[in-house]
Every structure is written in C-alpha cells, then in structure tokens.
Amino acid sequence: MIVTGLDSQQLAEMRTSGLDHGQNAVEPFTDLEGGWPLRCCLSDSVVGDKLAIVAWNPFPWRGPFAETGPIVVHVELCDSREHTRVPSQFEHRRQLVRPYTLDHRIAYDLVTIVEPTESLGDALKHLVRRDDVERVIVRNVLAGCYSFTAVHHS
Numbered sequence: 001m002i003v004t005g006l007d008s009q010q011l012a013e014m015r016t017s018g019l020d021h022g023q024n025a026v027e028p029f030t031d032l033e034g035g036w037p038l039r040c041c042l043s044d045s046v047v048g049d050k051l052a053i054v055a056w057n058p059f060p061w062r063g064p065f066a067e068t069g070p071i072v073v074h075v076e077l078c079d080s081r082e083h084t085r086v087p088s089q090f091e092h093r094r095q096l097v098r099p100y101t102l103d104h105r106i107a108y109d110l111v112t113i114v115e116p117t118e119s120l121g122d123a124l125k126h127l128v129r130r131d132d133v134e135r136v137i138v139r140n141v142l143a144g145c146y147s148f149t150a151v152h153h154s
C-alpha cells in the first residue's frame with residue numbers, strides 16, 4: 001500500500017506561484033502553538049514552522065466528485081515522500097474512509113468511519129486491494145478536511 005499526502009510537484013508549483021487550488025493568495029503564518037496536522041509531509045507542525053491554510057484538490061482527475069477543500073501545509077520545502085504504511089499520527093484519530101471507483105465516483109457502499117480503537121491501516125489495506133477501488137481518500141470526520149490518499153501501488 002502506498003500512502004501519500006499532497007502531490008510534491010503541485011506543492012512546488014503552489015509555493016512558487018503563491019496561489020492555491022482555489023486561486024487564493026497563500027498567506028503564510030508562523031506556528032505559535034504546534035500540532036497542526038500537515039498534509040504536505042503527513043506530520044504535525046512544531047512551534048516556529050511557517051504554515052498556510054490553503055484550498056487543495058487532492059484528486060488526480062477532474063469531475064463532480066473531485067472537491068477542493070481547506071488543508072494546512074508548510075509554505076517552505078519539506079519531506080513530502082510516499083509512505084508504505086499509515087503515519088502513526090492517524091492511528092489515534094477518528095477518520096472518514098472514502099473509497100473511489102475506477103470511474104472516479106464515491107464508492108458509497110464502502111464508505112466507513114474508522115474509530116481510534118480500530119486499525120486504520122488494516123481497513124485501508126483491505127479496500128485498496130479491491131478491483132473496484134481506484135484509490136481511498138481519508139478525511140477528518142467532523143470537519144471533512146483531507147487527511148491523505150491510499151492506493152494499492154503507485
């Protein structure tokens with residue numbers, strides 16, 4: 001299983017252009033408290049990080065199911081590599097697991113919430129192996145903000 005946050009090339013473009021996916025100007029701020037969940041490097045921020053809240057479309061396709069929403073990112077270069085498992089910060093957070101079909105629609109019958117007492121990694125491994133699932137987008141339960149993407153292989 002491959003777990004990714006934001007596309008590193010699109011991140012680089014946003015950092016260069018200063019515009020997010022909603023064409024909003026990126027407005028950096030210095031983190032004074034730490035603990036922002038970052039979608040660039042799938043880690044939590046620390047005090048002193050330069051961050052921005054930006055509009056982002058995490059889908060590699062366009063269409064009615066590919067919505068844009070708010071996320072928090074580093075405004076400077078960070079380690080936005082692929083992971084082979086779910087980053088540990090997510091294992092204790094309630095997550096909305098939303099699989100997408102091969103024709104880029106929500107696989108409604110497979111949408112689920114994974115509780116902190118359950119294994120998010122196990123739930124995702126099962127879903128990404130299915131022939132009728134193209135990818136799984138994981139989100140924050142209450143706010144609906146994008147967490148990360150899981151696919152069977154890159």
Ligand SMILES: [Zn+2]
Nearest residue numbers: 040041074078
């Ligand atoms: Zn980052």
